[in-house]
Amino acid sequence: MTEGRSRRPGPRIEEVARVAGVSKSTVSRVINGEKYVSERSRQAVHRAIALLGYSPNHAARTLAGSKANAIALVISEQGSRVLADPFFAGILRGVHAELAGRHVQLLLMMNQPLDGEDQVAYLTGGHVDGALVVSLHGEDPLPRTLHETGLPVVSGGRPLAGGGAPFVDSDNFNGSLGAVRFLISLNRQKIATIAGPRDMAVGMDRLSGWRCGLAEHGMPVDLVVHSDFTPESGALAMEELLRRAPDLDAVFVAADIMAVGALRVLQAQGRRIPDDVAVVGFDDSVLAATATPPLTTVRQNVEQLGRTMTWRLLAELGGDEKLPQSMLLPTSLVRRASA
Amino acid sequence: MTEGRSRRPGPRIEEVARVAGVSKSTVSRVINGEKYVSERSRQAVHRAIALLGYSPNHAARTLAGSKANAIALVISEQGSRVLADPFFAGILRGVHAELAGRHVQLLLMMNQPLDGEDQVAYLTGGHVDGALVVSLHGEDPLPRTLHETGLPVVSGGRPLAGGGAPFVDSDNFNGSLGAVRFLISLNRQKIATIAGPRDMAVGMDRLSGWRCGLAEHGMPVDLVVHSDFTPESGALAMEELLRRAPDLDAVFVAADIMAVGALRVLQAQGRRIPDDVAVVGFDDSVLAATATPPLTTVRQNVEQLGRTMTWRLLAELGGDEKLPQSMLLPTSLVRRASA
DNA sequence: TCCGCATCTGGGAGCGCTCCCAGAACCCGC
DNA sequence: GCGGGTTCTGGGAGCGCTCCCAGATGCGGA
Numbered sequence: 001m002t003e004g005r006s007r008r009p010g011p012r013i014e015e016v017a018r019v020a021g022v023s024k025s026t027v028s029r030v031i032n033g034e035k036y037v038s039e040r041s042r043q044a045v046h047r048a049i050a051l052l053g054y055s056p057n058h059a060a061r062t063l064a065g066s067k068a069n070a071i072a073l074v075i076s077e078q079g080s081r082v083l084a085d086p087f088f089a090g091i092l093r094g095v096h097a098e099l100a101g102r103h104v105q106l107l108l109m110m111n112q113p114l115d116g117e118d119q120v121a122y123l124t125g126g127h128v129d130g131a132l133v134v135s136l137h138g139e140d141p142l143p144r145t146l147h148e149t150g151l152p153v154v155s156g157g158r159p160l161a162g163g164g165a166p167f168v169d170s171d172n173f174n175g176s177l178g179a180v181r182f183l184i185s186l187n188r189q190k191i192a193t194i195a196g197p198r199d200m201a202v203g204m205d206r207l208s209g210w211r212c213g214l215a216e217h218g219m220p221v222d223l224v225v226h227s228d229f230t231p232e233s234g235a236l237a238m239e240e241l242l243r244r245a246p247d248l249d250a251v252f253v254a255a256d257i258m259a260v261g262a263l264r265v266l267q268a269q270g271r272r273i274p275d276d277v278a279v280v281g282f283d284d285s286v287l288a289a290t291a292t293p294p295l296t297t298v299r300q301n302v303e304q305l306g307r308t309m310t311w312r313l314l315a316e317l318g319g320d321e322k323l324p325q326s327m328l329l330p331t332s333l334v335r336r337a338s339a
Numbered sequence: 340m341t342e343g344r345s346r347r348p349g350p351r352i353e354e355v356a357r358v359a360g361v362s363k364s365t366v367s368r369v370i371n372g373e374k375y376v377s378e379r380s381r382q383a384v385h386r387a388i389a390l391l392g393y394s395p396n397h398a399a400r401t402l403a404g405s406k407a408n409a410i411a412l413v414i415s416e417q418g419s420r421v422l423a424d425p426f427f428a429g430i431l432r433g434v435h436a437e438l439a440g441r442h443v444q445l446l447l448m449m450n451q452p453l454d455g456e457d458q459v460a461y462l463t464g465g466h467v468d469g470a471l472v473v474s475l476h477g478e479d480p481l482p483r484t485l486h487e488t489g490l491p492v493v494s495g496g497r498p499l500a501g502g503g504a505p506f507v508d509s510d511n512f513n514g515s516l517g518a519v520r521f522l523i524s525l526n527r528q529k530i531a532t533i534a535g536p537r538d539m540a541v542g543m544d545r546l547s548g549w550r551c552g553l554a555e556h557g558m559p560v561d562l563v564v565h566s567d568f569t570p571e572s573g574a575l576a577m578e579e580l581l582r583r584a585p586d587l588d589a590v591f592v593a594a595d596i597m598a599v600g601a602l603r604v605l606q607a608q609g610r611r612i613p614d615d616v617a618v619v620g621f622d623d624s625v626l627a628a629t630a631t632p633p634l635t636t637v638r639q640n641v642e643q644l645g646r647t648m649t650w651r652l653l654a655e656l657g658g659d660e661k662l663p664q665s666m667l668l669p670t671s672l673v674r675r676a677s678a
Numbered sequence: 679t680c681c682g683c684a685t686c687t688g689g690g691a692g693c694g695c696t697c698c699c700a701g702a703a704c705c706c707g708c
Numbered sequence: 709g710c711g712g713g714t715t716c717t718g719g720g721a722g723c724g725c726t727c728c729c730a731g732a733t734g735c736g737g738a
Contacts, residue, residue, distance in 0.1 A: 023718045060694035062398035063723050231629045258630040290570050290599040362688045399724035653692050
């Protein structure tokens with residue numbers, strides 16, 4: 001029984017080389033798209049690959065080469081998983097779509113209780129060529145820490161501190177600016193906002209947009225209550241706003257999930273929506289369409305966000321110079337019944 | 340400049356062997372948990388590993404060994420992404436949690452338009468040791484196809500056909516049975532259901548539970564409308580039910596996302612919930628808590644589902660004999676305002 | 679005493695690639 | 709003609725492990 005251990009089936013690079021009538025080295029050059037290969041050799045190799053159905057061994061490439069052929073997607077979801085869920089799935093879809101067809105593996109990491117040090121050690125330990133970090137909280141040190149070790153990193157969502165890794169984010173500022181302008185165009189006179197927490201860039205950017213929109217028209221910007229991306233806190237915030245300004249006629253809520261709570265409070269107090277009070281949310285999550293009444297909201301394209309992050313990282317890994325440091329993705333207003 | 344190419348930092352197995360005063364082979368044995376290692380050596384190796392902060396090179400292990408040290412999570416999300424989203428995130432969380440600490444990489448695959456053949460080829464090509472397949476539609480051939488190639492597979496959600504790969508699923512049948520019994524205990528006389536599509540096991544199982552619950556009390560089981568896991572189709576179904584039975588006093592809806600649509604129709608027609616009509620959903624998704632009124636629903640623990648699938652697969656890979664072929668996870672009724 | 683078996687150990691081949699090196703072939707201008 | 713470049717090629721070392729093999733040691737029974 002000289003069977004040997006069971007190995008992966010399929011041809012090796014050596015086989016391809018023989019069939020193509022060239023050396024292993026040349027096949028390797030073709031696979032990796034290097035220059036200094038004659039057109040004749042290149043064609044021959046491609047034919048041989050197709051003929052044999054060859055697919056390179058990922059482990060061997062990684063072991064022999066100086067790169068890991070893998071990137072990590074790190075989800076830093078400290079708390080607030082409610083916000084994270086649909087967002088997260090969209091990002092993932094985008095990342096995956098952008099990776100399709102390339103020989104790059106996607107490693108998924110989520111913040112486990114014990115991690116921290118270990119996570120950084122793993123990521124900078126050569127297991128991956130780069131990392132996509134999605135952190136909701138602006139003060140998360142991970143993107144910066146990783147970036148400072150020299151690992152190519154793209155952050156999803158603007159880091160509050162700034163100056164660290166390049167980031168890709170939805171244009172939260174202009175999104176909410178547009179929402180406020182829309183409310184003003186509806187002749188609303190007293191426009192409040194339920195803002196996100198102060199420690200999240202997404203919250204602050206949306207708040208800034210609201211402020212600018214009102215300031216443009218010389219309207220006061222004092223009707224702000226901060227909240228924390230849960231329906232309950234959205235409801236509480238709405239109650240406080242109504243107490244402070246019983247005559248408000250519009251609310252811009254920085255997330256659909258909070259808007260749902262706000263809607264409930266408004267209805268409980270007998271306000272008609274949108275006749276008495278217009279409500280605009282943000283995200284265009286599944287909640288917006290199912291809310292009663294259906295929510296007018298600012299759509300951000302989360303899948304596109306994932307794609308763009310991935311594109312940016314791969315471009316950097318590919319040695320692309322002069323890449324944009326950071327990028328903002330456009331948002332759009334989706335009009336439904338609440339405003 | 341004899342710098343050499345830049346390699347991964349960190350100690351090699353050789354280093355650990357030297358520090359521990361044993362051979363490479365022995366270190367390898369300890370890492371892989373083999374027998375035939377003395378307690379003394381084992382301890383020495385563990386100390387050396389801790390001292391050096393050693394972590395084995397994944398590529399090298401895979402290349403040298405007969406296994407890939409990786410599993411795939413395949414999401415077969417043909418359409419119906421609305422259902423998939425939160426579900427999907429929960430599964431992922433569970434899989435990840437169960438994998439923590441083990442040296443197994445998670446590869447993510449989603450059905451791309453072009454895939455099919457390629458996907459099967461990749462999975463059975465030795466890149467992974469096993470696969471977790473989450474397919475919402477019961478007729479998806481992927482679990483069975485993979486299983487028949489001999490690749491260890493665990494399916495998330497019961498496959499309609501049966502007989503293929505082992506699966507883990509929520510106990511949809513007993514979940515809805517419990518919901519119906521609860522409605523009966525509330526003295527509801529005419530209990531309808533909005534069921535899922537006929538081609539999804541999750542839909543059929545929940546329907547069976549409803550039937551049994553009614554049959555137990557000799558109640559008729561004709562008030563069924565099939566629908567497709569969207570709020571719009573839930574609304575349509577509710578309208579049809581009201582047309583067929585204007586005097587119904589309870590509805591069991593096979594998914595929260597459909598229940599939201601049903602709720603809207605009931606309210607539009609002036610029915611008070613739960614006074615006139617009690618509504619029970621299924622899933623306990625984020626929609627349930629934010630609905631108006633908050634939805635009484637059957638909770639399934641999706642994260643636990645992910646964990647269990649992973650556990651089952653890893654146990655099989657570990658050579659565990661006599662594993663349960665398939666498993667059902669308990670559900671529980673979450674009482675809110677709608678019933 | 680000596681054999682057999684179970685337990686433990688180290689040496690070293692080799693997994694399938696990449697990348698360095700040395701060299702062949704060819705072009706250019708002087 | 710010759711030196712210098714650029715373009716192309718093959719050979720082969722070696723990435724960091726696992727796993728096979730051969731050998732050492734210990735223990736029980738004939």
